[in-house]
Amino acid sequence: MTVHFHATASPEACPALVLNADFRPLSYYPLSLWSWQDAIKAVFLDRVNIVSNYDKAVRSPSFEMLLPSVVSLKTYIKPSRHPAFTRFNVFLRDRFSCQYCGSRQDLTFDHVTPRSKGGMTTWENVVAACSSCNLRKSDRLPGEARMWPAHKPYQPTVNDLHQNGRLFPPNYLHDSWMDYLYWDSELEP
Structure with missing residues (x-):
């Protein structure tokens, strides 16, 4: 199938935020994003649910689909407790x-x-x-x-890295992602 993208915007400007089956991002830093092609492929393979869409569509002669901006996996992936030492x-x-x-x-x-x-x-x-x-x-x-580290080095958990990753958001965050990125942050009174 040949897919055509609406001419007013580049499809590369439309990545999909990938959530686990519990609606938490697979990763905060780097943020779990798929290209529009990978997101559509996962939809057709019935591996994800579409949670939110962009206002932009892809088209073929017999098909039209809004590009997913947020997808959730249908099968839960248990996150690793300890991140790789990199x-x-x-x-x-x-x-x-x-x-x-x-x-x-x-x-x-x-x-x-x-x-x-x-x-x-x-x-x-x-x-x-x-x-x-x-x-x-x-x-x-x-x-x-006479040089001591400010913090004693330790093996972080994935949660530690997620918390730190939130301090360094990517340059681009689509509005449809915000409800899923910081849902467990403390709310302002």
């Missing part, structure tokens, strides 16, 4: 700031106990650090360098 997730846990000086520029990561002194590359020993602090600390222990 550079990005370390930065997210540490809120994209150097744990020694607070800078948000030129981030890398630092072993609190250097590997040369037996430190491991684990959640409990790695923190976000700017390049200059990392160079200044070098392969010394915090006491030797």
Whole structure:
């Protein structure tokens, strides 16, 4: 089937927010989004329910469909309790700031106990650090360098990362997504 998109807008500007079967986003950061093609394919394969649509449609000679802006999975996916140990997730846990000086520029990561002194590359020993602090600390222990992390490194839960991810929303949030992104946030009086 050949699908034509209405000429007034690009389909790439219409991603679909993907919710789990309990109507929570699969992920907050990065936000769980599918391209319009993947969303429509999932609809046709009967894997999702359409929760909300854009005002834009795709058409073929015999078919027309509004593009989904929010879809929910029909089958619940149990979220992992512990996120993968990745550079990005370390930065997210540490809120994209150097744990020694607070800078948000030129981030890398630092072993609190250097590997040369037996430190491991684990959640409990790695923190976000700017390049200059990392160079200044070098392969010394915090006491030797007189540099201590602002927060003790720890293994975050998926919920910890979701909470931190909410502090860094993506550049584009469609109005139809708002009811599903922050529904468990505290309400203003």
